[in-house]
Amino acid sequence: xxxxxxxxxxxxxxxxxxxxxxxxxxxxxxxxxxxxxxxxxxxxxxxxxxxxxxxxxxxxxxxxxxxxxxxxxxxxxxxxxxxxxxxxxxxxxxxxxxxxxxxxxxxxxxxxxxxxxxxxxxxxxxxxxxxxxxxxxxxxxxxxxxxxxxxxxxxxxxxxxxxxxxxxxxxxxxxxxxxxxxxxxxxxxxxxxxxxxxxxxxxxxxxxxxxxxxxx
Ligand SMILES: [Zn+2]
Numbered sequence: 001x002x003x004x005x006x007x008x009x010x011x012x013x014x015x016x017x018x019x020x021x022x023x024x025x026x027x028x029x030x031x032x033x034x035x036x037x038x039x040x041x042x043x044x045x046x047x048x049x050x051x052x053x054x055x056x057x058x059x060x061x062x063x064x065x066x067x068x069x070x071x072x073x074x075x076x077x078x079x080x081x082x083x084x085x086x087x088x089x090x091x092x093x094x095x096x097x098x099x100x101x102x103x104x105x106x107x108x109x110x111x112x113x114x115x116x117x118x119x120x121x122x123x124x125x126x127x128x129x130x131x132x133x134x135x136x137x138x139x140x141x142x143x144x145x146x147x148x149x150x151x152x153x154x155x156x157x158x159x160x161x162x163x164x165x166x167x168x169x170x171x172x173x174x175x176x177x178x179x180x181x182x183x184x185x186x187x188x189x190x191x192x193x194x195x196x197x198x199x200x201x202x203x204x205x206x207x208x209x210x211x212x213x214x215x216x
Pocket of ligand 1: 018019020021022023040041042043044045
């Protein structure tokens with residue numbers, strides 16, 4: 001007999017450190033899990049409800065990307081996961097704000113129409129239609145679980161965020177998935193990981209700004 005969570009095959013290995021004995025561990029959770037209790041295998045310390053509500057599928061996919069990068073050293077898979085993480089978060093927020101707009105206009109939310117609009121647009125350009133004034137480049141909250149990944153990559157410019165994300169995150173993903181060109185190096189994957197991580201931070205910031213505007 002299988003439990004509900006076993007139906008989901010995409011697993012996310014987390015890079016954790018016990019807050020009591022500092023022993024590192026990488027428990028695996030499922031993609032649909034946004035909260036879980038974790039017991040340290042060494043000292044038995046229980047960390048209850050490890051995540052808050054702000055842990056999204058995008059965040060978990062990024063963790064999988066990190067695992068592929070650091071532990072499994074499957075650099076192409078890491079790139080695919082990074083791009084998926086960013087795309088997932090873009091789509092989630094797009095849908096979320098469409099829902100809020102519908103609610104405020106006293107209309108029914110049309111999920112099909114929303115999906116259609118998403119498919120028709122370039123996901124990246126769509127989200128960065130309005131660019132944030134400042135890019136939060138510090139590792140910030142997304143890096144709480146472990147250390148940030150450093151790269152020598154420096155070519156993101158604030159004025160062309162959308163294009164840069166496409167070129168340096170989605171295009172490498174497409175090379176792998178469309179052409180089977182999967183000869184990626186650690187540095188290639190680290191760049192994509194860092195970009196996706198930054199993208200998630202920027203999206204979070206944009207989401208916060210929009211929430212503030214709604215409240216004022
Ligand atoms: Zn421990």
